[in-house]
Amino acid sequence: NAGVMQNPRHLVRRRGQEARLRCSPMKGHSHVYWYRQLPEEGLKFMVYLQKENIIDESGMPKERFSAEFPKEGPSILRIQQVVRGDSAAYFCASSPPGRTRAYEQYFGPGTRLTVT
């Protein structure tokens, strides 16, 4: 069973460009979470999605950031008009459905975004 997949692993964008980060959850998992990690800091929650639904986006900046988890295909975190402050590692985590194990989150390898 493959783990959580993220791509690209490294992404360089110039200021003002768009960044698209992809996350494929573990097989059978229906919950996806996105986190941001700045250098030498902890993980900050951004958004929580289930298939075709945004459950909680309270940690996501109101402007320039959006996320989706379509019925088919990976979850996408989209950052429009990137600025240098967006440079960070972005991690996706997934968890299985159901009450017994939905609290377990499994992380992908992350996408390291560098804005020049």
Next chain:
Amino acid sequence: QQQVKQSPQSLIVQKGGIPIINCAYENTAFDYFPWYQQFPGKGPALLIAIRPDVSEKKEGRFTISFNKSAKQFSLHIMDSQPGDSATYFCAASWGWREGTYKYIFGTGTRLKVLA
């Protein structure tokens, strides 16, 4: 309070030592407490987790101690090895809505085990 306080920020031990990392929380609604291990350039990996109805859990060389009344929990690494050198994060989770759970992470502890 939706916060988990983790200490120390960094820790250096000799090989074979027992590093201890501590976390404290306020919100009694938290009901699941995992620990994650992260190597440089990698994603966090779930290491071990505990529920508040248990005071201790062991998995291999890793042990979680849980003190519900003090609202504290800690990670102990027995017989630590240089390969354990990593950043460790505690987290707390709660059932946010039916079937959905959210995490709050501690700020991390950078552990270095000297050979």
